[in-house]
């Protein structure tokens with residue numbers, strides 16, 4: 347058989363490899379190249395990864411909000427312990443995070459910033 351040609355699966359006539367419609371029997375040849383169900387498509391895997399990253403960012407935002415709450419709503423006596431608890435919870439969140447490395451890095455980065463803020467806020471109140 348010549349290069350770039352194949353035989354039609356329906357009528358066995360020789361047709362072009364790129365043909366999407368057989369010129370002999372008018373059969374739709376695109377159906378032959380469909381991905382079988384159950385095979386994970388690249389787009390699905392990408393969206394799964396994306397949702398995990400979104401989950402990581404969501405955790406990071408939640409931790410920020412929680413930290414702000416601790417700082418603005420606690421008395422000076424309680425501030426140190428509760429802010430430290432927030433930072434510890436943040437580190438636990440990083441340890442238990444099972445998503446992709448990029449999401450974990452986002453949470454870990456927020457934890458570092460959180461601890462920086464913590465140090466700063468504690469130095470303001472002797």
Ligand SMILES: [Zn+2]
Nearest residue numbers: 354357368371
């Ligand atoms: Zn055909």
